[in-house]
Amino acid sequence: MSGTKWVDPAPFEGARPRFPWWIWLPRWAKVVALPFVLAGLVVWLGVRLVLLGLRYPVGAGVVVVGLLAYRNFGLSPLVLALLALVAGLLVWYGLHRRSFLRHCWYRLVTEWRRATVYVPKWRTVVRLADLAKEHRGKEYRPALRRVRAEGWRDKVRVRMIPAQSPEQWEARRDNLAHSFNARSCRVRVLKPRLLELDFIHADPLARPVGVPRLDDSADVDLKKLVVGVTETGRPWRLKLLGSQVLVVGVPGAGKGSVLWSIVWQLAPAIRAGLVRLVGIDPKGGMELGQCPDAFDKVVYDNGPDAVELLEEIAAEVKARASRYRGVRRLWTRSAGEPFTVLVVDELADLIAYQQDKQLRERAARAVQTISSQGRAPGVATVALVQDPRKEIVSFRHLFTTRVALRLDEPIQVDMVLGDGVRQRGAAAHEISENTPGVAWLKEEGQREPERARAFHVTDADLVELGLFLAPATVHDFPASAERRAA
Numbered sequence: 001m002s003g004t005k006w007v008d009p010a011p012f013e014g015a016r017p018r019f020p021w022w023i024w025l026p027r028w029a030k031v032v033a034l035p036f037v038l039a040g041l042v043v044w045l046g047v048r049l050v051l052l053g054l055r056y057p058v059g060a061g062v063v064v065v066g067l068l069a070y071r072n073f074g075l076s077p078l079v080l081a082l083l084a085l086v087a088g089l090l091v092w093y094g095l096h097r098r099s100f101l102r103h104c105w106y107r108l109v110t111e112w113r114r115a116t117v118y119v120p121k122w123r124t125v126v127r128l129a130d131l132a133k134e135h136r137g138k139e140y141r142p143a144l145r146r147v148r149a150e151g152w153r154d155k156v157r158v159r160m161i162p163a164q165s166p167e168q169w170e171a172r173r174d175n176l177a178h179s180f181n182a183r184s185c186r187v188r189v190l191k192p193r194l195l196e197l198d199f200i201h202a203d204p205l206a207r208p209v210g211v212p213r214l215d216d217s218a219d220v221d222l223k224k225l226v227v228g229v230t231e232t233g234r235p236w237r238l239k240l241l242g243s244q245v246l247v248v249g250v251p252g253a254g255k256g257s258v259l260w261s262i263v264w265q266l267a268p269a270i271r272a273g274l275v276r277l278v279g280i281d282p283k284g285g286m287e288l289g290q291c292p293d294a295f296d297k298v299v300y301d302n303g304p305d306a307v308e309l310l311e312e313i314a315a316e317v318k319a320r321a322s323r324y325r326g327v328r329r330l331w332t333r334s335a336g337e338p339f340t341v342l343v344v345d346e347l348a349d350l351i352a353y354q355q356d357k358q359l360r361e362r363a364a365r366a367v368q369t370i371s372s373q374g375r376a377p378g379v380a381t382v383a384l385v386q387d388p389r390k391e392i393v394s395f396r397h398l399f400t401t402r403v404a405l406r407l408d409e410p411i412q413v414d415m416v417l418g419d420g421v422r423q424r425g426a427a428a429h430e431i432s433e434n435t436p437g438v439a440w441l442k443e444e445g446q447r448e449p450e451r452a453r454a455f456h457v458t459d460a461d462l463v464e465l466g467l468f469l470a471p472a473t474v475h476d477f478p479a480s481a482e483r484r485a486a
């Protein structure tokens with residue numbers, strides 16, 4: 001108070017200590033409640049043990065049998081049995097490493113990481129990352145659910161608090177990764193309120209993947225062409241029938257390997273006449289010239305010949321569409337004409353860098369016709385490009401399958417894969433220079449992007465492919481040639 005004027009004291013800014021409610025109970029009530037609390041604890045522990053037994057029936061069985069054996073026969077047989085168990089596990093590892101890791105080792109790692117990393121740090125990390133909220137004295141904290149270790153990544157399920165969105169988690173991917181000692185973190189939405197965080201510890205695609213054997217009898221599935229492996233170890237299946245493919249990557253990112261993996265897998269169908277390849281390589285044949293036998297027609301520049309070829313395919317698209325009208329909605333083998341794949345290496349050379357304005361416009365019109373109308377009549381485009389900017393490819397949206405190999409900048413990832421996909425973890429600009437052929441993939445209608453590596457198609461493989469596809473030449477047997485000459 002100063003004179004007659006009232007001055008408010010400064011508000012109390014210290015944190016008031018909070019005590020649990022039972023602290024205020026009278027002493028006698030605590031004594032009465034103690035046996036009930038202890039009984040409750042015992043029941044809780046029993047339930048946890050039963051749940052653990054149900055989760056790991058084999059492990060629990062081994063422990064129970066071990067205890068019984070120890071009681072009935074003493075220590076020595078138990079030690080022998082344990083040694084036999086270890087030997088059995090080693091044999092399992094030797095015979096089938098994959099199933100051993102999956103069913104035994106990764107389960108142990110899961111429990112270990114849950115107990116030593118995620119449970120102890122969870123509360124602090126979500127509070128410091130602003131993912132927990134306090135409202136009217138009650139704390140709302142995202143719940144840590146199932147954890148699964150898979151060696152190269154830990155999958156951690158999280159139940160979000162009310163009014164939270166996946167974008168809030170996506171914005172804190174880096175904070176979470178560093179907090180849990182991971183290289184990076186990705187966010188996936190499993191269902192409303194349930195997220196799965198991937199904490200990445202290693203790159204399963206670090207090693208190149210060789211091409212499979214060329215098999216004449218193989219059935220080529222144009223909707224699921226296997227052109228590499230995904231990081232989860234499954235085949236990378238590329239949709240060609242009913243899709244248009246855009247492959248983007250800086251020089252040396254491995255665009256060639258995506259292209260040749262597609263051709264490699266199409267080879268049996270090309271040989272059987274079911275698929276026809278048409279190619280344009282404005283770089284003078286540096287890429288497609290490595291295996292010209294794969295192509296029905298190929299042009300090695302970006303001049304009038306290339307544009308005429310594009311217009312020929314565009315005309316074919318229209319002609320097929322009018323033939324199919326009312327007969328079929330999508331190309332099938334029974335259509336009686338081959339599925340056509342147009343391969344353009346460096347699309348920008350045709351539709352952006354071409355000096356002649358008329359040729360440039362004609363090329364862009366033809367490519368747009370093919371990629372917008374070719375789906376149903378069985379004409380697919382596989383276009384490779386280094387620069388994804390709108391000024392270079394103004395009709396990116398017509399390509400329904402996008403492959404982002406290594407890129408320079410984050411903004412390029414958004415251009416290729418679409419808005420928001422990078423935030424979910426598709427960091428194509430972070431792909432290492434040491435892993436050419438690694439790409440992020442996004443198909444139309446698929447929410448989550450996938451990471452995969454194309455087969456490594458070597459020069460020797462291309463020679464083999466050329467031999468496989470070269471038209472058979474029948475040479476005269478020397479003796480019969482001499483006889484005819486005589």
Ligand SMILES: Nc1ncnc2c1ncn2[C@@H]1O[C@H](COP(=O)(O)OP(=O)(O)OP(=O)(O)O)[C@@H](O)[C@H]1O
Nearest residue numbers: 208250251252253254255256257436437454455456
């Ligand atoms: N899938 C792959 N696995 C392993 N190595 C690869 C793979 N793809 C490409 N490479 C290697 O990376 C290098 C560059 O590959 P490639 O020429 O295909 O790149 P690019 O993107 O087509 O480059 P450019 O735009 O200059 O033609 C080559 O030495 C190749 O052997």
